[in-house]
Amino acid sequence: MNHSNLKYIECDNNELVPASSFHAPAPKLQLRFFSASSCTSKLLSVEFPTFLYSQYDLVFVDLSHNKFVAEHFPSWLVQNNTKLNRLYLRNTSFIGPLQLPQNPRPNLHTIDLSDNNIHGQIARNTCLIFSRLQNFIMANKSLTGCIPLCFRNMSSLEKLDLSNNHMSCELPDHNLPRGGSFLWYLKLSNNNFKGLLPPSVFNMTKLVYLFLDGNKFVGEVPDLSENNLSWSLPLGYYAPSLRYVHLYKNQLSGPLPYAFSNLSSLVTLDLGDNNLTGPIPDWIDSLSELSIFDLKSNQFKGELPSQLCFLRKLSILDLSENNFSGHLPSCLSNLNFTASDEKSSVLYSMVPIDEFDDEGFHFDSKILWAKIDLKIVVELTSKKNFYTYEGDILRYMSAMDLSCNRFTGEIPIEWGNLSGIHSLNLSQNNLTGLIPSSFSNLKQIESLDLSHNNLNGRIPAQLIELTFLAVFNVSYNNLSGRTPDMKNQFGTFDESCYKGNPLLCGPLLRNSCDKTESPSERGPDNSNGDDGSIDMDSFY
Incomplete structure (x- = not known):
């Protein structure tokens, strides 16, 4: 033939x-x-x-x-x-x-x-x-050395991915494409690049995706408004298209620069696992498109500003392992924590070649569009474990992690309105008061961790209505009374969920409720103003 x-x-x-x-x-x-x-x-x-x-x-x-x-x-x-x-x-x-x-x-x-x-x-x-x-x-290989100097003049370059290699050098400006290039995707994650962040990274007018995580960059992220040009990153002035910024797992220090406030299109800002300091600035509400905000494992401090509550598109908020303090803002109940395509996907190249070659042969769409597989990845602690979320899973993931801080006061009852949230972690703080019965409205929640606080009173019996709950932890508090009935998901939890609460009783615990419950706890009538809590003095 x-x-x-x-x-x-x-x-x-x-x-x-x-x-x-x-x-x-x-x-x-x-x-x-x-x-x-x-x-x-x-x-x-x-x-x-x-x-x-x-x-x-x-x-x-x-x-x-x-x-x-x-x-x-x-x-x-x-x-x-x-x-x-x-x-x-x-x-x-x-x-x-x-x-x-x-x-x-x-x-x-x-x-x-x-x-x-x-x-x-x-x-x-x-x-x-x-x-x-x-x-x-050229990702996921064993490349070494640095980016060749000639890349500075590659104005045609649109996507550069050298992530997960062993490249190591101080990355000067002249190793990266100039600000006028067509580069819109830059990923140098998980190498050994070191030194200060190169200012040219933030001087690329078409750059949308910036991944410099998992390296050894040091120093502050200064503010251009201070005109300290020898250190400043012209961020937000010359990078108007930036939507995804991943700088986690470096050695960056200092406060969040005011220049970030100009990035009104920012969808993801991941600065976790650095040495950043100071409070969350009041201008944070200018990032109105923000969907993922990750500051975990830094040295931030101060109270959470009410401006956080205006980030209506926020679906993942991770402020864990810092030194934040004060009360939990009740207005965070305004956040929707809903699914979002923008936080999980990367657009494919939209630069077609000619539909016909020089011999008149027609190619289908497989040739017309670049076949580059690119994804947004976010690391998050949920369900007691450390997970990496990407693609469709990240699209539907919603979480708030405020664990390992110094928050005080009660959990706002308004947080029961966070109906779309999948994971809530408030563990290892100094929270007091009752577990809100309104948490029974968190119909989508899969992980609820309130352990290592000073919460008291009873565990709301209505929580058994949370049919998606896979992880529940209230250990090491001052809770008392009967544990929820072993129905639905609560039939899958073991004693470790409740340990460290000597006044709790129930089938999984050593304490018998007949011996520990006071008459007011057995009766459903709270008409006399009894809030269901135990008088601690009666046990001593």
């Missing part, structure tokens, strides 16, 4: 078989499009498709998620196909350093080599070989 006119082969999600020992002549066809991603094999690995050695007109190649036999990066594939513009080789078990083709290939604008075993440094002449590079994805 004559296939010489065949231009397009798409055979994703099929089974790869080893080539026979018989060497057939090279096929006469010259493909424009070849996609064979996510194919399975009965063998642990297979050889790289040999017929590609005879292809010279390829525009699009996707062989991602296959296990090839100890193959090095096929620089010959790029060398042979001068029209190639998209190359996807994610998770293909390539090894060794990244060997570039000898001659420039200006048409190649998308390279995804993530999740391989490629090591060494990014070649200094990368910008010369790929002068019109738009998407450079």
Whole structure:
């Protein structure tokens, strides 16, 4: 059969078989499009498709998620196909350093080599070989060294992902694209970059996603309004498009700069696990689009400003492990804690290539749009464990974690209006008073941790109506009376949920309610003003 006119082969999600020992002549066809991603094999690995050695007109190649036999990066594939513009080789078990083709290939604008075993440094002449590079994805590898200096002049670059490598250097401004570049996605997470944050990062007018988490950046995040230009980050003045800022797990210090207040489109601000100090500033309500606000594991202090209550789109608020104090603002009940697409998704590239190639051949949408897999990830403690949320799960996740601070006073009864919240952690504070019976309105809650406080009185019996509750912890308080009936989810909880409350009684506890309950506790009549609490003096 004559296939010489065949231009397009798409055979994703099929089974790869080893080539026979018989060497057939090279096929006469010259493909424009070849996609064979996510194919399975009965063998642990297979050889790289040999017929590609005879292809010279390829525009699009996707062989991602296959296990090839100890193959090095096929620089010959790029060398042979001068029209190639998209190359996807994610998770293909390539090894060794990244060997570039000898001659420039200006048409190649998308390279995804993530999740391989490629090591060494990014070649200094990368910008010369790929002068019109738009998407450079080299995550989850063993790259070392620094970003080549030539990247500063790569004005065409739109997405740069070098996360989860072993790159290490002080990152000066001249290693990153200039402010006028088209870069809208920058991810350098989980490397060993150090020194001060490069100001050019906040001088990119089209930058939307900024991920510098998991590095060793130090120093303050100063305020441009103070005109201390030697330290200042021109944040909010020259980065008007920024919506996602992830700087957690560094060594940053100082207060939140006022310049953040200009980022009115910010959706995610994650500054957790640093050494930041000071209070939450009053201008925080200017971030009206904020959905995720994470300041955990810093040294913030002071009372929570009422301006937090105006962040109506907030769905995840994590202020745990700081030195916040004062009463819990009742107005936080105004927050909706609802699902949000914006906090979990990343837009795909919207820069199409021509619908027809130079021979009049039409490509479908798989070629027209970049196939870059990018996600927003948030780390959160919930249900007694540490979780990483992303994608659809993050979209629906809603939580407020104020644990490990110095909050005092009572839990506002108005917080029973947080009907959309999934996780609430108020543990390890100095809270007093009763557990609000209004918490029975938290119909979506899955995790409620009130442990290690000074709460007293009875556990509201109405809480058994919380049918999604998977984790409940009121240990180490001053609670008294009968534990809730072992119905619904409360039938799944054990003694550890209640320990450290010697005046509690119930089936799971050593105390018998017949011996510990006072007559006023047994009777349902509170008409005399009895609030159901125990007179502690009667036990001594």
